[in-house]
Amino acid sequence: MAGLVTTFGAGAMTNSIGEIREADCLFVIGSNTTEAHPIIAMEMKRAVRRGATLIVADPRAIWLSSIATRHLQLRPGTDVWLLNAMAHVIVTEGLWDRAFVETHVEGFEDVAAAVAAYTPEEAERVTGVAAEDIRWAARTYAQTPKAGIYYTLGITEHSHGTDNVYALANLVLMTGHLGRASAGMNPLRGQNNVQGANDAGASPIFLPGYQRVDDPEARARYERAWGVPLSPTPGMNLNVMMKRVGSDIRGLFVMGEDIVMSEPNVARLEEGLNRVEFLVVQDIFLNETARFADVILPAAAFAEKDGTFTNSERRVQLVRKAVEPPGEARADWEILVELARRSGGAWALSSAAEVYDEMAKDVPRFAGLSHARLAREGGLQWPCPTPTHPGTRFLHEGRILRGKGLMVPVAYRQSLELADELYPLVLSTGRTLYHYNAATQTRRESGLAAKQQEAWVELHPADAKRRGIGDGDQVEVRTRRGAVTVRAVWSRQVRRGAIWMPFHFAEARANLLTNDAGDPVTQTAEYKVCAADVRRLDAPPSPSFLPGSFYRDRDPEG
């Protein structure tokens, strides 16, 4: 997010989902799209059927890599090396877009100098991807005008996540693959409304519409609108906040999230939660975090309230109340209005539509949007500054929003925790198709549970055999921070030396294991790389527990 705002001036997908099927080159990096964004994956499959070149860069063999033109199976955490080497090829072979760079970009010279040392041959040594494949990927990407980059948490959930984003943006800016249909840079958002929550200012540095809290003009606008003085000091971001829970943070309000499931190094967080003086949890289920709460407020689910979600392509779409919530549960927005009133705020807001209007009137890019218009016309993509503006399919047409695109040189930094003698394996965590986040919803679906009923760890058959671990055995996964018990799955989808776990399961919380050391800019934790080991436990194996798995290595000798 922060990376994209810095380079382009807007933190969102530059293109539309509908443009994917028209793309001629798709560079998918750090995104297991078929699992995390199935419908976007369908569009990618459609593009490939049409003849588009698909380049997949991912440490795991994933479903998409099975139809990719080439799969760059890099070592976890070495993305910067791969991307800088691609930039190196584009610069040295003169494949960059001179005219575009001259008019629309600053910082090209610095980046060109910085990537000089990143030769494909050196990159092969570090990343494990053949130099020839790197050259091919660089040339293909640079020489295809309708080329789009798609990425997700596999890029950002690293201690060098922002560097990864800069390195990708450098490829976009030097080739000028921006500001046109199907050409651009596209972060795919994990949850339904990540984009909308960012847009609305649920951020320690940004007021609604990415107006900075330390910008006096922006603050003055909101002091007028809200009628109170506002703090000019940027707040703590989530990662910092979670580390300081129980020390600097003494009171906490948590809405719609299960932080003891989703946050890294959760053992430490739980210690902090035991020390906070006051905790309010607002959710639809009694989640794991509620164990620590003083007050629990029952909320309505999405089908029980009105509002909007903004999807990855910046499309604001209506959420409509279809049924009444159970018992006395209420819509979150109603609870918040009431809570504000009792805490000294005099809010006169009586519908979600009014809340939207209040937000949109002070943010030019949303000013043309309202519930009434969305009901009439269907979802619309911001920027949409006036009630007659049709919305914006792709960003940066004719001119980059920031003015000039900023290229930022990045140097490779190792992941914070590397494999060593005690913990010789590299653990990554991620999502699966059949569950969702802390799975408070999906695990209550008997059908989804039938497909994936318990937690597992994927490991390479060679690593498994060395440890005497059979497919379906019960094992313990251990890191410096904790241990969990799961089933082992022999998988050809992970490289030797690497293991992978889904993070959805409460009884085997992957986040007891993950490292909460974060990216220096975003503080996003290193969910994707930490050192671990696995050992077999004495318990009956259950080889049939993950039916029809694409990942299982059915024939390990073959």
Next chain:
Amino acid sequence: MNDPNRSRVLTLTLDGLEVPFSEGETLLDVAKRVGVTIPTLCHDPRLEPAGVCRTCLVEVEGWRRLAPSCATQATAGMRVTTDSARVERHRKGLLGLYATDHPGDRAAAERRGPDELLAMIDRYGARDEALGALSSLRAGRPKDANPYIDFDPEACILCERCVRYCDEVEAVSAITLAGRGARTTISTADGIGLLDSSCELCGGCVDTCPTGAMAEKLPLTRGLRAERELAKVRTTCNFCGVGCQLDLNVDPGGRDGRGQVVKVTSPAPGTTTNDGNLCVKGRFAYDFLHHADRLTAPLVRGADGQLYPTTWDDALSRAAQGLLGVKERHGADALGFVSSSRCTVEENYLVQKLARAVFGTNNVHQCAAT
């Protein structure tokens, strides 16, 4: 741009009207665009034309045989008739044949989902009792334990939309044509259950099936009302960032009048970003809504450490007092507000306004800020 073929406007005659078309369009595309309805069964705009069901045949001047409009490219100067007596005769006869091999029990059919074929047979008055009824030889997979998808071989007309969807759109090829001749059916490799196959339970095969042969298991086994008796509420999926549009099918009398979501369907292809598609979560994961574990009353922790139900009034005052107390003792920046990418834009706006304008801190962040 100077290509003369490009700028020349191509036209053909459709039911006596001269209409323009562009290169690559089929006769069906052209008809649809100008508002002429041609009945179809095996056609789905998301799929490559198969031209197997023969319902969409039209007359083209100078052609000896009727042409499947879904699979015939428009060419300049063609003269096409979509509703001639010959076409109508053909269609009625064809539908009569389909009718012999399709269950006549309307109530049962409607429980499986909208049945385009039955509706079409009715519209043409095509059921010919003299032709009798056949019992199909197609085999089903009654033992398939997958939780969501049911296949009724009696209702299948082998239009192959499900198989083609699974190949071309979902691209996992979990289902396939199996058997020969009159025994040809839709099955999986070796007849295994869908759970053990490459199926991703997207339900696209159910969505595209024109006869209800592929149907949703949950509404079937729960004996719910027919789809047309349900209210449809268009909304946005609450799972991932794709933001698929979906229709909650609501039984308004369910849950003692509070309304019950009994099924989810996708909007028609071509109308929303998701193009009629949904994934397993969007289409099938709605039981959580009415789950017995839902929180139904505010809870507060008593002096004994246990949670007790209370009134909204009490819970809200305690929440406000508790947070204000922390602010008084340690300052506003000792408070933290975690908001949610699961909640709406409006709710996120309100949380940050609550943190900033009411409590005076910028310590507010959504969970999953990436």
